[in-house]
Amino acid sequence: MGLRGPGAKPALRTKTPAPLPLFGDAPGRDQAVSTGELPLVGETRAERLICWIERLIITSGALAGQPMRLDEWQKDIIRSLYETDENGLRFVRTGVVSMGRKNGKTGLASALALAHLCGPEAVKRGQVLSAAADRGQASIVFDEMIAFALEQPQLAARLVVRAYNKTVEDAVTGSVYKALSADARKAHGLSPTFAIADEVAQWRDRDLFDALKTGGGAHRESLLLGISTRSPDADNPLEELLRYGASVADGTFPDRTFKSFVWSAPMDADPWVEATWRMANPALGTFRSVEDIRSQAMQAMRVPSQEAAFRAYTLNQPVTSDVRFLRPDDWDACAGEAEAAGPCYCGLDLASGASDLTAFSFYWPETGKLTVKAFLPSELVDVKQSEDHAPYREWLSAGLIEAIPGRAIDRAWLLMWVAQAIEGLDVVAIGLDRWNLKDLEAVADREGISLPLSPVGMGYASQSPAITAFETAVLQGTLQHGGNPLLRWAVSNAALDADPAGNRKLSKQRARGRIDPLVASVVAVGLAASEPAEEELFFDVIAL
Structure with a gap:
């Protein structure tokens, strides 16, 4: 690796494999330089990158000494990540790759890092970073990348390697690679053109990942790639990213800048075959x-x-030991429209914090129509969008969210909105957590608002019948939610707790994200189910 310390020099090797093209005048171009590098073959930017990677030499294992040959699934990842628009620019900014261990995730990521440092994806004075939960893990990409480079004399001759602080500098492009451990403070001030988040399931939180993502915002083609196998502890940043990726894939959150690639066995598959x-x-x-x-x-x-x-x-x-709620297929089967007719039951789920998401639902049991509206403080929509990893701005524009003026949920404003929204409807009751009832009644009295507020318990005994009623309406297809993406998101986040008697309730602690729109909806459906049916009167004529 050459000398260590400030005076380190480029390392050289005498072995001469197939030459690699060096940096051209723009990323992804196949321009050879005067030292005799072979041009890259391929009609697209991704194919040229694949060509470059397949000229690297494997450095360990049974295939050591042979050129790297990518499997088709690896090529598909590259083709998807490096797809370009009509201007030849890459539009994917974040990628996540997840599969079982020992499937070559790190090797592929290391090859991509090298390509961004001194290969066809390099830019002048770029920053290439790899980050991991600890220093040992962080050095794996560094070691793999250097091993690749040392097998290519023309690459080794241009790289200045400083092993003591895990950095590499390319003398031709001026680009620098650095390995980081999972401390977000170290990433602030950095501006990566390419970054790897290695084994992100082992990270304590998303702070470093988000720092790397925002740091790359100054570059129009920055790329952050998370690679990881899942962890037995389901509370980790990878699961958040995979959930978002699933929502992008199924169309809930349209986002062409985010790509996820997941190989995972279904939970109901036989694990031993x-x-x-x-x-x-x-x-x-x-x-x-x-x-x-x-x-x-x-x-x-x-x-x-x-x-x-x-x-x-x-x-x-x-x-995970959590019990999840509804299957996506069952929920999506209820995406039809229905008429708002007959008696209406409503549910209100107030934010636990003064600035968090609040939700209000309407349910017409005669037709099965269910609608829901959410609320956020107008001055904190962007903050909450970042914290909750949800497209609140998009839903605000679509009319699914109302922005309450200020930095907190103004309860007087909220109750006034409710009073106006239910005007003209046959609203039987508005259910809400009994612990909030007195406070809201006081606000309503002060504002001169009359509402049919009805206390609802949030414990096992009270919630379990409501959950069963909601579940039954979905499975029987009598509930129609109109394909509301806000509500679908809440349903996908939901987890259930169960007591020893088998009673169930929604768990905000174990939920994958906000579930307030679902809670409000369950309250409304539960109220309707608990309402006694009208009894017909029968008169017996008694002959005297």
Whole structure:
């Protein structure tokens, strides 16, 4: 690696593999320089990058010394990440790759890092970063990248490697690579053109990831790539990213700047058969050992305490004890429109914090129509959008969210909105947490507002019947929510707690994100279900 310290020099090797093209005048171009580098082959930017990577030399394992050959699934990742618009510019800014361990995630990421440092994706004075939970993990990408470079004399000759602080500088482009441990403070002030978030499931929080993402905002083609296998602890940044990726993939959050690539075995698949292993291990049969996974599976079968780790690390499953709510297919089947007719029941879920999301729902049991409106303080919409990782601005424009003036949920303003919204409707009751009832009644009295407020318990005994009623309406297809994306998001975030008697309630502590629109909806449907049916009167004529 050359000398260490401030006076470090580029390292050289004498082995001469197929030459690699160096930096051209723009990213992704296939311009060769005067030292005899071969031009890159490919009609697209992604194909030229693939060509460049496949001239790197594998440095360890059974294939050491051979050119790197990408599997088709690896090429598909590159093609998707490096797709360009009509101006030839990359539009993906964030990518997430998740699969079982030992499938070559780090090797691919290291090759991409090298390409952004001194290859076809390099820019003048770029910043290439890799970050991990600890210093040891952070050095893995560094070591792999340097090993690639040292097999190519023309690359080694231009790189200044400083192993003592895990940095590399390219003498041609002026670009710098640096390895970071997961401390967000170290990322502030940096402006990465390309960054790797390595094993992000092991990170304590999203602070560093978000710092890397915002730091790249100064560049029109910055790319942040998260690579990770899942963790047995489901409370980690990777799960947030995968949930967002799933919402992008199914159209809930249209976002062409975000791409996720996930290989994971379904929770209901048999974990002990090879067909299931292949779902989470795309390299199985090429450079991922079937025998190794078979050995792990046998141990996990015999030692139950190892099953969670096997499911997380090998099958890449989201291991959690939480009980989730509704299946997406069942929910989406109820996306029809219905008429707002007959008696109406409403639900109100007030924010636990003065500035958090609040929701109000309307439910017409005769037709099954369900609508919901959410509320946020107007001055904090962008802050809450960032905190909750939800497209609040988009939903605000679509009329799904109302902005309450100020920096807090003004309860008087909210009750006035409710009074106007229910005017002309046959509203039977507005259910809300009994602990908020007195406060709201006082506000209503002060403002001269009359509302049919009805206290609702939020414990197991009170919530369980409401949840059952809501679930039944969805499964029987009698509820129609009109495809509301705000409500779909809340449903996808929901988790249930259960007591020893089997009673259930929605858990805000274990939820994946905000569930307030769902809580308000469950309250409304539960109220309607608990309302006694009208009794017909029968008169017996008694002959005297």
